[in-house]
Each structure stands twice: as structure tokens, then as C-alpha cells.
Amino acid sequence: MAAWAARGWRARWGGRRWSGGGPGALQPFDRRLKRKQKNWAAAQAEPESRDYLRLEVGGRIADRIFDISRTFSLALDLGCGRSYIAQHLSKKNTTESEIPTFSVVADEEFLPFKENTFELVVSSLSLHWVNDLPRALHEIHQVLKPDGVFVGAMFGGDTLYELRCSLQLAELEREGGFSPHVSPFTAVNDLGHLLGRAGFNTLTVDTDEIQVNYPGMFELMDDLQGMGESNCCWSRKSVLHRATMLAAAAVYREMYGNDDGTVPATFQIFYMIGWKFHESQARPAQRGSATMSFGDLKKMNQSAVGKKKL
Template sequence: MLRPAGLWRLLRRPRAPGVPAENLCRREVASGVSVPCGTSPRALNIFDRDLKRKQKNWAARQPEPMKFDYLREEVGSRIADRVYDIARDFSLGLDLGCGRGYIAQHLNKETVGKFFQTDIAENALKNSLKTEIPTVSVLADEEFLPFQENTFDLVVSSLSLHWVNDLPRALEQCFSDYKSAQIHYVLKPDGVFIGAMFGGDTLYELRCSLQLAETEREGGFSPHVSPFTAINDLGHLLGRAGFNTLTVDTDEIQVNYPGMFELMEDLQGMGESNCSWNRKALLHRDTMLAAAAVYREMYRNEDGSVPATYQIYYMIGWKYHDSQARPAERGSATVSFGELGKINSLMSQGKKSQ
């Protein structure tokens, strides 16, 4: 279906209140308390990874895959901005879940000398976007990285890790019985990891509309949007994985669509359809029409379009090295917090005494 020109726009917006996210089971996984390092990935089966590979391959085979790249392009450029903010050149970088290469196209060879791009979808790798950086495409799963320890100066990941079954294990430094190196493990000392993933308020409008319609028409509802990690868990996950000097922040991108069905069409085109094992295979036609009506009634913009909110978590973590700055020892402060309010007067007195 062709969309009227001008209906698409991406913009930053303040955090909007949403309905509670369907993230309870993912939070239990994200906390890392129930699964020790080295546990078989089969013990955590939230997502059907084979189905996700098929979804991404199908999306990459479409005649115009760039038609659905707008969100990945935007987040990829923001990841690249964070790379440029670091006053350092990286001789060897790695992109996990690269898709068609949405980060590499925004980087230059002066910043990153060589880039390895990995993805589970071979069709996405075959249709990679052009970049001036020398790249190597590797068909690999984010859960099973085929690289040796201390290999990369930089690891990035954009909108991919939210489909990983065992997120703590994907970040950690452990080397399990499955011989799968993880992000911390493949980074060199003083190397940096920069990632972005969808957060808990993503698509809350769609989630709420489907829940209300399905409850009214079918007497109950099933999850139709995948579970997400909570922002409060990310710092713990990165610290548990061995990263330090952590930065975690959140942003929201709103995209306006002609209607709910166009949104769902684009999610399919992005390869972002739900692949949770507990998903409901089909929705009745009446339920879908009712959900579209609820969506429009509750969230419609003045121009008739409907918004969809994508919450993005950005994270930065460094692998330890002796040269890194460390916090001062406890009790070494010379000024108490109670005296901070007097700092201006103390400084002015110091200048007069000089």
C-alpha cells in the first residue's frame, strides 16, 4: 500500500507515559539471577531464533528493503555519533546484528580502520549498504560469536540485542562449554562497547490497542509485542559482564503512520515481527479491525495519522585497562557535601587572599 507523502516523520520527544510493558519474563532473564555463566542457551527459550532469522531474511529479500530502513538508519547514525564522540581511532571494529550495515555507512576509515559485520540473516549481509570502510561480512549469531579473546577495539550493536535469548550471557566475558565468545571477551583491554536496543515503552500504543480489542472480542489477550529489558537492568547487566565507566541513557523516536495496519506492515518489512515462543499465531479479523479502531480513537493525531513510539536504550561500557581513570579511594575527599553550597564564597575568598 502506497503511503501519502509527508506522513512519515521522525522526531525526538519527551518520555510519554505508556501502559505497563509486557516485560516481566524478560526482566527475570535480564536480571541474570537464574542463569549462571556457561548455562546452555536452550535453558532460556524466550525467542525462536530460527524464526527471527527467517523473518530478517524475508525482509532483506523484498524489492525495496530501503523503504523500511528509516528507523535503523536513524538509530545507526546516532550510534555513529557516539563513536565520533570518543577521541580515538579504532583499528578494528565489530558490528553485531548489523543488518544491511546501518552503522558502518555513517563511519569513515579515519575513525575505524576495518569493520567486521555479523548477522544471522545471510540475505541482509548480501545486500549491505556501501561504506568507505573495508568490511568483512560474517554469518554469525549474536549468542555465539566466532572470535578470539582481545580481538576488537570497538564493538557496536544497533537494534539487535533485544532478540537475544540470554542477554547477560551475550554481554559477559565467560567462555562456556559451547565455545562461544561474548562481547566483553572479544574486546581488547580499554576497548569500548556501544549498543542500542528497544526499551520497554516501545510500541505501547499498539500493545494497548491489541490488548483492549482482544479482551473485548475474545475475552482475554495474549502478548503480541515481544518482551523488552527494563532500563533499570542495563547498568547491572553491563557491570556484571565486567564493563566499567558505564553510560546508559534513553531516547524516544515517534513515527506517524496512516493507520495500524501500515505500522504492522512496516514492522514486518523491518524484520521486527514478534518471534516469542508464547506468541499467538493468528488474530481474528474482527479483533484486528477493532484494534485499528481503538488505536485511531485513542492516539490519532490532528492530521489523521497515528503515532508509534519507539523507546531506545543506548549503552556504553569499557573493558578494564590499567591506564583508565579510577575513582578516588573512599574517605579521601577534602570537601563534604554539606559545604558544596558554599563553594562560590570559598573560591572568592581564595582569590582575594592571592
């Protein structure tokens, strides 16, 4: 089993060395607004009451880390929040003493660490708010040591599709058009390509869904705000009319409501694992080096089946 040993690093979301930006295809998010949203959420009374989703995903990332038969002496938790991953690692790693940690305020797209520093980088539900995901993945690859591993999770494209559809239908009916109310997410087909471009190899990308039931749409939106997950797209609409919101809540309940009166909210999670190259890693055989063709394998299989029937 892997152990979270020696020293662990945590980098909270921040604005250090923030590169500015503004509305446009290459800068979809208002990063200053997102920082304000997260700071506001953290300052609320009992903010941990809304940690259920982050703790669940943090636990699933911890399980993937424990599947790696290695001890990591120095790790970086990118966008750690209230240590949602480390909490699970500490509970399972009962033989170790408390993990020393250091908090660093940094920007995911401009990590203030030297190359080849960490043996492990983890990130849970943070990278979906970066403007330049390819750059962020490249930065993660840079700070990893050779044979280091990145284990991360981010929201996928089907996240909150019920809320998105309900708001769009209500706004079309009441106002004759709609604007984005849920942030854009990366497609799973693009994620493996982006990891490969950043330099990672031996990639693993898989998807999962977590469904949470709420009393109604307004309770869901209140929880999203409390988690710091409110929309921060530059193209967002600043005001939602009361009549439109009431219509959206009715559409939500009519189209997706459960029999017990609650409404579901779906969170699609993309999990990713990528390794930084090292000479000791196993590599695929060279193209053309095979000693047997697929046709030969098929004949052998057919022959074996025939013998079983006899």
C-alpha cells in the first residue's frame, strides 16, 4: 500500500502571479470573481456542512493512491481546500504520525515550484476553473520528478445537466433567449489528449457519476454557492428574474423530480492518472516487432474451440 509519508504540500487556490485576462474564448472564466466566491464560501458559518461532495471525491482519489505500491515522501495537493484528500489518507495510514503540511497560495497555471520537486501531485475538483487547462497540466508535469505520478479529478461535461436544461428552457420561454448559467466543462475525449500533450504517459482516464437529491432547485443553487461553485463565466448573465427562476424550478421538478418530491443533481467526475517518464518504466514493444499476427491468433483460437467440441 502507498503511504502519505514525510512531508506533504498543499496549494490553495489563489491569485499569485495571476496573468489577468478577460472575456473571450481563451479566457472563459473571471478568475478574480472565482477567488471572491471561494473566499466568501470559506467564511460562512459551518462551511464543512457542504463538503459532502468534495469529501466523497477525495476518498475516491485516496483509494487510487493506495492502489499504487509506493511511499511518497513529498506530495503536492493542488486546490486542497480543507484537505479533502489528505483526510482520507490520514485515516487509512494509521501507522504513520501526523502528516506535516505547508499551505501555499498559488495559481494552478503558474506553480511556484522548481522542476522535478514532487513524487506525487493530486488535485480534486479544482482544475475545472482554470482558463488554460493545457498549461496547468504542463505545470503539473514540470514539478513532478521522473517516474512521479499525477492523480486528479475534475467535473465532466454532464455535470448539473438537469439544472442547465431547466434554466435554459425557462429562460427561452420567459425571456426569448438564454445565456450560460453553468460553466463549460472539458469532454472526456479531450482529457487523455491533453494529458498526453503535457508529457504524461501510461494514462488512465475513467468517469463516474454522483447523484445528490435536494428538496428543490433553490436548495441546490444555495449549496453550489456555499461550495464556491457558482458560475464565474465572463458571458454569464448578471441578473436572473424571479419569474424565470420560479419557472425553472417548476420545469426542474416536472422533468426530473423524484417520487418523494426531491430533485436529483448529477455530478459527472473525470478521474485521471498520468506518469512522468523515467527509463525504468516499462515501455511498449516497437512497432513491427510482433512474432505472431492477429490472423494466426484467430486460427489458434478456432483450433482450440474445435478440439473442445470433439
